[in-house]
Amino acid sequence: MLALSMRSVRRRPGRFTAMLLSATVGAAVIMAFNSLHDVAAAPGVDSASSEILTIAAAIVGGYGTLLVFISIASTLTVNVRQRSEEIKLLRSAGATPLQIKLMLVGEAALIAVAAVVLAVGPAMLGGRALLEMFQETGQVAAGVEYAFGPIGLGAGVGSTLLASVGAAFMAVRRATRAASGTDRANRGRRRSLLGIAALVLGTGSVLTTLTLDETEPAAMAPAAYGSILIAFGLALFAPSMVGGAMAAFEGMLARTGGSGHLSAHNLRRRASEMSGVLMPMILFVGLSFGTLYMQAVENDALAASGAAKTVEDKNLETMNLVVVGIIAVFACIMLVNSLYAAVSYRGGEFGRQRLAGATPGQVLGMVGIEGVVLTVVGVALGSVAGIAGILPFAALRTDSMLPDQGPGMWIGIAAVAALATLATGLGTARKALRTPAVDAVGLAA
Amino acid sequence: MNPTTTRHDPEAGRESLRLTSVSKSYGTGAGAVTALDRVTLDLPAGSFMAVMGPSGSGKSTLLRCAAGLDTPDSGEVVVDGEPMTGRSEAALTKFRRKRIGFVFQQYNLLPTLTVYQNTVLPLRLSRSRVDRERALRILAEVGLGDRVDHLPDQLSGGQRQRVAIARALVTGPRLVFADEPTGALDLHSARDVLRLLREAAALHGQTVVMVTHDPVAASYADFVQFLADGRLVGRMSSPTVDAVAERLAHLGDTVAQAHRVGA
Numbered sequence: 143m144l145a146l147s148m149r150s151v152r153r154r155p156g157r158f159t160a161m162l163l164s165a166t167v168g169a170a171v172i173m174a175f176n177s178l179h180d181v182a183a184a185p186g187v188d189s190a191s192s193e194i195l196t197i198a199a200a201i202v203g204g205y206g207t208l209l210v211f212i213s214i215a216s217t218l219t220v221n222v223r224q225r226s227e228e229i230k231l232l233r234s235a236g237a238t239p240l241q242i243k244l245m246l247v248g249e250a251a252l253i254a255v256a257a258v259v260l261a262v263g264p265a266m267l268g269g270r271a272l273l274e275m276f277q278e279t280g281q282v283a284a285g286v287e288y289a290f291g292p293i294g295l296g297a298g299v300g301s302t303l304l305a306s307v308g309a310a311f312m313a314v315r316r317a318t319r320a321a322s323g324t325d326r327a328n329r330g331r332r333r334s335l336l337g338i339a340a341l342v343l344g345t346g347s348v349l350t351t352l353t354l355d356e357t358e359p360a361a362m363a364p365a366a367y368g369s370i371l372i373a374f375g376l377a378l379f380a381p382s383m384v385g386g387a388m389a390a391f392e393g394m395l396a397r398t399g400g401s402g403h404l405s406a407h408n409l410r411r412r413a414s415e416m417s418g419v420l421m422p423m424i425l426f427v428g429l430s431f432g433t434l435y436m437q438a439v440e441n442d443a444l445a446a447s448g449a450a451k452t453v454e455d456k457n458l459e460t461m462n463l464v465v466v467g468i469i470a471v472f473a474c475i476m477l478v479n480s481l482y483a484a485v486s487y488r489g490g491e492f493g494r495q496r497l498a499g500a501t502p503g504q505v506l507g508m509v510g511i512e513g514v515v516l517t518v519v520g521v522a523l524g525s526v527a528g529i530a531g532i533l534p535f536a537a538l539r540t541d542s543m544l545p546d547q548g549p550g551m552w553i554g555i556a557a558v559a560a561l562a563t564l565a566t567g568l569g570t571a572r573k574a575l576r577t578p579a580v581d582a583v584g585l586a587a
Numbered sequence: 588m589n590p591t592t593t594r595h596d597p598e599a600g601r602e603s604l605r606l607t608s609v610s611k612s613y614g615t616g617a618g619a620v621t622a623l624d625r626v627t628l629d630l631p632a633g634s635f636m637a638v639m640g641p642s643g644s645g646k647s648t649l650l651r652c653a654a655g656l657d658t659p660d661s662g663e664v665v666v667d668g669e670p671m672t673g674r675s676e677a678a679l680t681k682f683r684r685k686r687i688g689f690v691f692q693q694y695n696l697l698p699t700l701t702v703y704q705n706t707v708l709p710l711r712l713s714r715s716r717v718d719r720e721r722a723l724r725i726l727a728e729v730g731l732g733d734r735v736d737h738l739p740d741q742l743s744g745g746q747r748q749r750v751a752i753a754r755a756l757v758t759g760p761r762l763v764f765a766d767e768p769t770g771a772l773d774l775h776s777a778r779d780v781l782r783l784l785r786e787a788a789a790l791h792g793q794t795v796v797m798v799t800h801d802p803v804a805a806s807y808a809d810f811v812q813f814l815a816d817g818r819l820v821g822r823m824s825s826p827t828v829d830a831v832a833e834r835l836a837h838l839g840d841t842v843a844q845a846h847r848v849g850a
């Protein structure tokens with residue numbers, strides 16, 4: 143079966159680039175932060191330096207790993223769903239469900255290993271840069287040497303493999319069940335249960351913020367974790383919300399002309415397939431919105447306390463922003479990545495629409511409308527997740543639930559999400575439209 | 588004698604499709620394939636033509652070029668009085684959705700739309716008024732009156748192809764092209780589809796061009812045009828199943844002869 147997996151990856155490398163990209167970037171982020179554990183564990187590192195490094199690695203490595211896990215899983219789910227035709231063919235050619243499962247899980251494992259190998263170089267560079275940042279800000283002694291060792295590598299291999307193989311397993315089970323036409327309802331129920339669990343855990347994590355001591359240096363961590371979990375939970379419910387929103391607006395959209403007509407039907411029926419794109423968008427918005435405003439609240443709280451910002455406070459702020467920056471960029475890459483994969487897969491559908499009389503402009507218009515709907519839903523839910531983290535943190539730091547920050551940063555984040563979504567969607571669709579319609583419908587994705 | 592006095596229908600006999608020395612090749616250099624080689628063809632309105640020939644002889648390419656779905660390298664295509672060459676995809680699409688219906692072997696229905704929604708899609712896309720009564724009547728004519736709210740994957744192959752035909756007919760096109768429309772169907776469904784196409788020509792005066800491999804399918808047409816190696820190699824009027832099968836079996840000889848003559 144591994145031979146079948148290898149052949150499948152080698153023959154159609156293009157279909158795996160999205161997965162490879164998300165696994166590689168994810169593995170690099172995980173290993174860069176976790177290698178700080180290796181640095182701290184090296185002999186001769188003073189205890190103060192060691193403590194800072196360990197805290198940073200634990201906090202960021204922790205929620206970074208969670209995020210990467212979610213991204214790899216959602217890209218992989220898209221990949222498996224797109225191959226339902228191939229899976230059906232294999233089944234009809236006599237492959238047993240077990241053989242198909244082994245093939246797809248094998249592919250995922252191969253990709254995970256390749257991703258870790260590709261990610262080691264960038265992870266070492268990133269880890270070194272992080273260490274230098276700590277040293278420049280004086281939090282870690284200048285003499286500490288960078289090290290990339292068993293903990294960094296182990297975390298990378300472990301998380302990436304576990305995320306890929308675990309997600310492959312779930313996606314395949316779903317795909318083979320779907321092929322034999324069973325338990326759609328069960329799947330929906332499991333999805334809801336998972337979503338509710340994430341929302342409950344996230345809310346719990348966010349609320350522990352209120353029990354913390356006001357001077358706790360890592361006070362932002364539970365709020366950030368909770369925010370991510372809430373974003374994840376909301377993302378699981380997002381597709382049905384898109385479906386509902388589209389049902390409500392269908393009549394209005396349909397009247398706006400051909401493009402509106404095409405998207406109204408599409409979004410409603412394909413709502414579940416949008417989750418691959420909504421997941422990273424909601425995470426991106428939730429995380430950057432949450433952390434940027436929490437940091438701003440922190441700054442205001444310090445200013446209000448009358449104390450001048452200490453060097454240490456400034457360092458913490460810089461580090462926070464750098465770390466959030468990395469994670470936000472990661473989520474944004476995932477957004478672009480999954481949207482690219484989702485749209486480029488639709489060349490056949492665009493072809494059928496064109497053959498039925500849609501002009502290229504109408505197809506682009508449809509993709510544009512879908513992008514707007516996705517952005518609106520993604521930004522709205524991401525904002526809810528962000529606010530869930532901001533409110534308790536603001537209450538802890540300032541005795542007032544509402545931070546007095548303006549909406550400027552929020553608008554900026556929403557604009558980035560909108561720009562990434564529309565530019566990727568329209569750019570990819572334009573490329574897909576270059577294939578003549580008659581050829582596009584015949585292409586296997 | 589006045590040559591037009593015998594005509595009752597002003598449309599009948601009017602030129603509907605004209606190809607003038609149309610050539611098309613794929614690829615370049617040593618691997619280049621000439622799919623169409625200076626094909627010249629005239630078709631009066633209301634006729635039903637079958638196109639036959641060996642696999643790879645250029646039948647699909649001929650149909651696509653005629654319908655504006657592909658661009659010939661040289662030559663001219665005129666459909667219902669309008670040239671198809673040198674126009675943008677958007678312009679061709681707008682022209683096509685009013686005047687041309689196309690039926691594909693693989694149906695090309697949109698899986699997320701119901702039978703009714705698939706059928707009226709060309710009207711919606713051209714922002715024309717949708718005459719629900721008329722659309723339902725066409726669906727009833729193709730035998731799908733009780734399936735209008737089904738999705739394509741709830742239908743058999745024959746039913747899907749009939750949806751595709753309803754969609755091709757709903758705009759009242761002057762021409763209907765069908766590329767092996769019965770290729771994936773059982774005998775019974777195939778016969779329904781062929782009857783529908785013949786009625787389009789005989790009752791509604793639409794011009795029908797159908798590619799087929801099957802002598803039985805070809806026998807429904809007014810005449811058969813044979814194609815080999817991208818060239819027209821003969822025509823048969825009032826085709827019968829046996830005559831067509833006989834002719835197909837000898838197409839190889841004709842090709843060899845055509846090459847000798849052409850050389």
Ligand SMILES: Nc1ncnc2c1ncn2[C@@H]1O[C@H](COP(=O)(O)OP(=O)(O)O)[C@@H](O)[C@H]1O
Pocket residue numbers: 581613614620621622640641642643644645646647648649
């Ligand atoms: N998109 C394409 N790219 C390259 N070659 C093609 C393409 N479409 C058709 N051909 C070639 O052109 C020739 C005619 O093809 P086609 O018109 O599909 O034949 P038919 O429909 O009679 O089987 C064949 O040799 C085929 O391989």
Ligand SMILES: [Mg+2]
Pocket residue numbers: 646647648
């Ligand atoms: Mg063909």
